[in-house]
Amino acid sequence: MPDSLSRDEVAHLADLARIDLTDAELDHLAPQLSVILDSVASIRGVAGDDVPPTSHALPLTNVFRDDVVRPSLTPAEALSGAPDVDQQRFSVPRILGDEQ
Amino acid sequence: MTTTSHDDVELVDFDTVLAAYDPALGLEVHVELNTATKMFCGCPATFGGEPNSHVCPTCLGLPGAMPVVNGKAVESAIRIGLALNCEIAEWCRFARKNYFYPDMPKNFQTSQYDEPICFDGYMDVDVDGETFRVEIERAHMEEDTGKSTHVGGSTGRIHGADHSLVDYNRAGIPLIEIVTRPILGAGEKAPAVARAYVAQLRDLIVALGVSEARMDQGNLRADVNLSLSPKGSGTLGTRTETKNVNSFRSVERAVRYEMQRHAAVLDSGRSILQETRHWHEDTGITTSGREKSDAEDYRYFPEPDLVPVAPSREWVEELRGTLPENPTEKRARLQSEWGFSDLEMRDTVGAGALGLVEETVALGAAPQAARKWWLGELARRANDAGQELTSLGVTPADVAAVQGLVDDGTLNDKLARQVFDGLFAGEGTPAEIVAARSLAIVSDDGALSAAVDEAIAANPDVADKIRDGKHAAAGALIGAVMKSMRGQADAGKVRELILAKLS
Numbered sequence A: 001m002p003d004s005l006s007r008d009e010v011a012h013l014a015d016l017a018r019i020d021l022t023d024a025e026l027d028h029l030a031p032q033l034s035v036i037l038d039s040v041a042s043i044r045g046v047a048g049d050d051v052p053p054t055s056h057a058l059p060l061t062n063v064f065r066d067d068v069v070r071p072s073l074t075p076a077e078a079l080s081g082a083p084d085v086d087q088q089r090f091s092v093p094r095i096l097g098d099e100q
Numbered sequence B: 001m002t003t004t005s006h007d008d009v010e011l012v013d014f015d016t017v018l019a020a021y022d023p024a025l026g027l028e029v030h031v032e033l034n035t036a037t038k039m040f041c042g043c044p045a046t047f048g049g050e051p052n053s054h055v056c057p058t059c060l061g062l063p064g065a066m067p068v069v070n071g072k073a074v075e076s077a078i079r080i081g082l083a084l085n086c087e088i089a090e091w092c093r094f095a096r097k098n099y100f101y102p103d104m105p106k107n108f109q110t111s112q113y114d115e116p117i118c119f120d121g122y123m124d125v126d127v128d129g130e131t132f133r134v135e136i137e138r139a140h141m142e143e144d145t146g147k148s149t150h151v152g153g154s155t156g157r158i159h160g161a162d163h164s165l166v167d168y169n170r171a172g173i174p175l176i177e178i179v180t181r182p183i184l185g186a187g188e189k190a191p192a193v194a195r196a197y198v199a200q201l202r203d204l205i206v207a208l209g210v211s212e213a214r215m216d217q218g219n220l221r222a223d224v225n226l227s228l229s230p231k232g233s234g235t236l237g238t239r240t241e242t243k244n245v246n247s248f249r250s251v252e253r254a255v256r257y258e259m260q261r262h263a264a265v266l267d268s269g270r271s272i273l274q275e276t277r278h279w280h281e282d283t284g285i286t287t288s289g290r291e292k293s294d295a296e297d298y299r300y301f302p303e304p305d306l307v308p309v310a311p312s313r314e315w316v317e318e319l320r321g322t323l324p325e326n327p328t329e330k331r332a333r334l335q336s337e338w339g340f341s342d343l344e345m346r347d348t349v350g351a352g353a354l355g356l357v358e359e360t361v362a363l364g365a366a367p368q369a370a371r372k373w374w375l376g377e378l379a380r381r382a383n384d385a386g387q388e389l390t391s392l393g394v395t396p397a398d399v400a401a402v403q404g405l406v407d408d409g410t411l412n413d414k415l416a417r418q419v420f421d422g423l424f425a426g427e428g429t430p431a432e433i434v435a436a437r438s439l440a441i442v443s444d445d446g447a448l449s450a451a452v453d454e455a456i457a458a459n460p461d462v463a464d465k466i467r468d469g470k471h472a473a474a475g476a477l478i479g480a481v482m483k484s485m486r487g488q489a490d491a492g493k494v495r496e497l498i499l500a501k502l503s
Helices: A007-016 A023-046 A075-079 B014-020 B071-083 B187-208 B248-267 B313-320 B327-338 B342-350 B354-362 B367-385 B396-407 B413-424 B430-437 B445-458 B460-467 B471-484 B491-501
Strands: A089-093 B021-032 B095-098 B108-111 B118-127 B130-143 B147-151 B163-167 B174-180 B220-230 B240-245 B275-280 B285-291
Touching: A007 A023, B014 B021, B014 B187, B014 B248, B021 B187, B021 B248, B071 B118, B071 B130, B071 B174, B071 B187, B071 B313, B108 B130, B118 B187, B118 B342, B130 B187, B187 B220, B187 B248, B187 B327, B187 B354, B220 B248, B240 B248, B240 B285, B248 B275, B248 B285, B327 B342, B327 B354, B327 B367, B342 B354, B342 B367, B354 B367, B354 B396, B367 B396, B367 B413, B396 B413, B396 B430, B413 B430, B445 B460, B445 B471, B445 B491, B460 B471, B471 B491
Parallel strands: B240 B275
Antiparallel strands: A089 B163, B021 B174, B021 B220, B095 B108, B118 B130, B130 B174, B147 B163, B220 B240, B275 B285
16 A cells, blocks of 8 residues: 555545545645555554454454344335435436446 | 447458457356345345335445345355355455445445455356366355436436436345356357356256346346457457346357457457446347446455354365256266267257256156257247247246157147147147147047048059058158148058058
8 A cells, every 4th residue: 555645546536436626625635645644554563574464353254144034124214314215216316427 | 438439330240350359258147146135134135025125224334234244145155166166265355345326325335355255166168069168267245236227317328317216125135246267269159158158157056046047037147258359369358348148148149249349449440448338138239338447446445344254164065065966967967868969969958958858858758859849849939039948938847748748649740839839829738739729630540541541542653552562652642641631640550551451
């Protein structure tokens, strides 16, 4: 991971996150993100070669659930927090990109 | 988009493509598992249902909801991997694939990235008697997405839609994505290899019992990757990925179409844009989708809410013991049991009729008779209708019943074909059709004897030859009798009668 981010990289990330940033905002944010990365990178100095990278704090594996149906929400409950509902579906603004 | 992706090209003739280019093929097949519940929550994984009725805080991505892996889905993934001769990871993790599209309310899809549960396998695929080893790069676990409907706008298509309506019932249903390595050297057979791979993979999935595997319902979905490189160059060209090709026949057509389109673009001196493309079943063409994102744009990282999966070797071996017969060995066993020649077996497999013949034989038909109907009469009708044998609407039980009526002397082959007409017209069971259409062979010896006498009287020269011992001449009289009986006679019996009367 690079320890600093270029202005172009921040612009690209903003694009991926669908955030519209002005030039002024980019100028302001790019150095700030670099500072955050630098701070996180300082952890590397603490971890010695004997500390392997990990993605989890607990030494657990194979936590599985039985394949048994549990009650779902009702459609009304599921849709209760939706900004807009149409035909019992979540209504969202038109799609800008494309399906994955 | 049109100008950059060259949708306007004139296709190059298929043989001309092969003279100048080598195709490289890759297939990604998504298999929706038939578990009772979703991958990471206890919502039902059944098809359909009222919109947004199979959802919970976890599959809706509500704050604080925690996923838990469905153990049965892991078991199915391992069984699929073992059946594809894969290694099973001793330790692997899920990863978040981040993207912004409302088909996943979490803004990421939980998938696997650089640590798939199954890797380095292969499947041997038979095409016209030649075996192609298709190498499997990986088979990994992930979750399906919600279903979007685009409304408003002038066309109702994705661009120009005013808004989209999303139903999350499908979001979170377990998927196994099976990815091949590039398949090289298939040449002119590339379209057929693609089709045969998907067809045999489906057979395997069905035999494992891990999915309904219905392409028409989207339980099994194929993405076709294709690139061309200058003949003999040994390089790999830029590829396109045609998404959601949903029948065996379409897989074959999509490969062929993309080969012809790529060649046209390359011949004109332009380059192929790396992009996803949409397959249009009705017109048989692909159109530009979106530019392919770089993998790094998905910003994959290990899923912190799920602990790693580390299948014990004991569990893996136990699951290995549950595998159905290997398809290659099964074909060899059936060929020997049925007494088929190599050519007969190859044609049966090639027509996608192996399972149909097997079921028909299991229901009592002789193997050769079962083969004859499926590869003759029924294959012809499927071809005429542009359908797969399996979707014709005639079942192995129907074929076995028709052949049973032939075996007991009720029908001859010609009358049997009329029974199939009746089956296609939805006139009922074979027995009902025989009765309704009065198709049974006339077993009334008096009527048959009279018809034979009539034929002899009308053909005195032929009758004399038979009297002189030239039994081969009887064919002309048999034909005349069959004609006057409107085909409703047993030719063997007619021959016996003729010879008896003239000896």
